[in-house]
Amino acid sequence: MKYPLTTLLILLCSCAGFSQTETLLNKGKVSYLSSTNVYVKFESTLGIEIGDTLFAQQGNQFFPSVVVANKSSSSCVGIPVPPQKAAIGEELVHRRIGKAEMPEPGPEPEPAEETPEAADSKLPAKESLRSERPVAAPDIIKENIRGRVSVASYSNLSETRTDHRMRYTFSMQGKYLGDSRFSSDIYITFRHTLNHWDEVRNNINNALKIYSLSVRYDFNTTSSLSLGRKINPKLSSVGAIDGVQYERAKGDWVFGAVLGARPDYSDYSMNPDLLQAGVYVSKNANLKDGYRQTTMGLIQQMNSFRTDRRYLYFQHSGSLTRNTYVFGSLEADLFENVNDHPRTNLSLTNLYVMVRYKATRKLNLTVSYDQRKDILYYETFKTYIDSLLERETHQGLRFNASYRPFKYISAGAGTSWRFQKDNGNLSRNLNGYLSCSRIPWVEMSATATANLLQTNYLDSKIFDIRFSKDFFKSKLNGDLYFRMVDYAYKNYEYNLHQKIAGISLSARLTRQLGLYFYYEATMDDRDKMYSRLNTKIVKRF
Incomplete structure (x- = not known):
């Protein structure tokens, strides 16, 4: 393990460069999620190319979320970038690097006021692509608050x-509250099942989830202190930290320290x-053709004051x-306790590249290797199909290719292979899609996908086709x-066939x-009907 680990560190580390550039942002919103693709709606996709990355933005942080596989004049369809989990209604950003104009000598210009847009109702993102630089010079402190309140219902019939089930969400990001050096980040949900209020009374934390509740104070332009529950994007695997x-x-360079506690595993x-x-x-480092960020950390976790x-x-x-983008993360444990004999021992426990x-311009290739542990969800609204595909293809080796032979036509294929020495948890997956972003005369898009999955206990075949169209100058979107x-x-010699239709x-x-x-x-195939009905109203401020 010693030499592969060293090789990986050398591969991922690279020299930083500098250039006078500016980042151009184009914001869109996720309109639909399938088991393999993410659909994003923009005002215009001008400047977005096949193979570009769409990012989830959280404050000054940008997290890779979707790789564009096909696009039309106002929408994109792409492949999600693990470990991100896009959500319907989430705002995604396309970042394009352009040459910065040199300003004429003169007084410092006033910063443009940010447009208050909604923070997404989702679990906080895990992978960071930019550092969160404190900015609190006295002459640029200006209050900027944006947030979202939503009420949603989820019915299974x-x-x-x-x-x-009902779900109530409040999220807010407040910068420089009252034109002070204080900022806040809040994301809270409350969910319950109708006629099952006893579950809430027995433990309020079964319904109430505080994913973020923190306040930050900027001492100056280079240092800040945060207090409360917050995920540090530079220590993504640590998760939420209750503390300082x-x-x-x-x-x-950015240097940091954290001190606090982990949330309870159960609730x-x-x-x-x-x-x-x-x-x-x-x-x-900001480069002429992109950016780079490298982070290293040392974490100590306790349980009842024992390591x-x-x-x-x-x-x-x-x-x-x-033309090459790299993302990688790893964890190497330094401590183990065998038969009450603690000792220091280096072992690689989590790896993703x-x-x-x-x-x-037409062909994009992606390869990844995932050796991370399974993700624990405290709440999820995924279908059985999507959960199955995610669970069985989460780990292992994955390869994806997308090709755009014509302006409005694109195709892609992917495969993944999860393997172990004893074949105890074997999984093979093959998927592909064909998409037309603009069908003549009807001005709609269509995408057909296929997914074949083989595991030790289950074989599945999934085929679907989707149509999308905008109405009233994109004020109404339908799928x-x-x-x-x-x-x-395999273990029960039982087959199940399902036909599914949906509209959003x-x-x-x-x-x-x-x-x-x-x-x-x-x-x-036994003529049994199952239905799901979801509604949501969102108010932004």
């Missing part, structure tokens, strides 16, 4: 069981028995060459899709008010 976080920047509440502390250093885990963390992201290469699913359970509508009633509707019906 069948002949044997019907349940209705300090960060100081010096040039392109995400505060748990002072799970103490943790750590330090990290990060190197950032639970001690490990090194490494993360690198950025452009390796003009992804390389994307833009071979030509219609059909799926055919075939499950073959998203309406922008005003600039700050949106409405979402989704319905899906599933019919199996």
Whole structure:
């Protein structure tokens, strides 16, 4: 393990360069999610190329979320970038590097006021691509608050069981509150099942989830202190930290320290028995053709004041060459306790590497290797199909290729292979898609996909086709899709065939008010009907 680990560190680390550039942003929103693709709606896709990356933005942070596989004049379809999990209604950003104009000598210009747009209702992102630089010079402190309040219902309807879940969300990012040096970040949800209020009374934390609740104070332009629950994007694997976080920047280097506790494993509440502390250093660089960020950290985690885990963390992201993008993260444990005999021992426990290469303007290639542990969700609204595909293709070797032979036509294929020495958890996956971003005369897009999965206990075949169209100058967006699913359970010699149809509508009633509707019906080979109905109203401020 020693030499592969050294080789990986050398591969991911690279020299930083400098250039006078500016970043041009184009913002869109996720309109639909399938098991393999993400659909994003823009005002215009001018400047977006096949193979480009769309990012989730959180404050000054940018996280890779989707690789564009096809596009039309106002929408993109792409492949999600692990470990990110896009959500419907989430705002994604396309970043394009352009040459910066040299200003004439004169007084310092006033910064442009940011447009208040909604923060997404989703779990905080895990992978960071830019450092969060404190900016608090006295002459540029100006309050900027943006947020979102939403109410959503999730209903499952069948002949044997019907349940209705409600979810209330409040999220807010406040910069320089009251024109002071204080900023805040809040993301809270409350969910419950109708007629099951006892579950809430027994433990309020079963319903209440505080994913972020923190306040930050900027001492100056280079140092800041945060207090509360917050995910540090430079220590993505640590997750939320209940405590204090300090960060100081010096040039392109950022130094930081964290002290606090981990949320409880069972219900995400505060748990002072799970103490943790750590330090990290990060190197950032803006390049002519992109950016680079490298972070290393040392984390100590406790359980009832006894060492639970001690490990090194490494993360690198950025452009390796003009046409090559690399992202990698790893964890190497330094501590183990065998039969009550603690000792120091270096072992690689988590590893993820992804390389994307833009071979030509029409051809993009992506290869990744994932050896991370399974993700724990405290709440999820994924379908069984999407959860199955995610679970069985999460780890292993993955290869994807996308090709755009004509202006409005694109195709792609991918395969993944999860393997172990004893073949105990074997998984093979093959998927592909064909998309037309603009169908003549009807001005709609269509995408057909196929997915074949083979595991030790299950073989599945999934075929679907989707149609999307905008109405009233993109104020109303509609999607219609059909799926055919075939499950073959090996251990039980049991086969299941399903036919699925769904429709979704998203309406922008005003600039700050949106409405979402989704319905899906599933019919199996025994003529049993299952339905899902979701509605959501969102108010931005």
